[in-house]
Amino acid sequence: MKPSKANFFILCAVLFLNIVCTHFMVQQYFFENYVNSLIFGAMNIVLFPFALYIYKKERKQERERL
Template identity: 60%
Template structure:
């Protein structure tokens, strides 16, 4: 797989994980499990900078 396509696939995976963590966070908030809300919120904040880093790295690669 080309490096550019690998970076895009990795970016898609990180953003999908971000969406899943957000959905879990909203679900746990609805059922008032606030400790789990903080855990998933922290995981969400941890994954987003990784996706941003991959985006910047992939954007600067040559095709």
């Protein structure tokens, strides 16, 4: 079954934000800005479960369509 386009683009955006936050976290750690590094790490931890929620919601909708 095809996934919903809206959920697909939301999931792509959230995963892209995960990549961006990881990049900024590593960059800030390299420049010894530890507070900013912790902020981006926390954002990463918050965004990942949100992506899992969207994925599971989409899988549940797919099973209901069958």
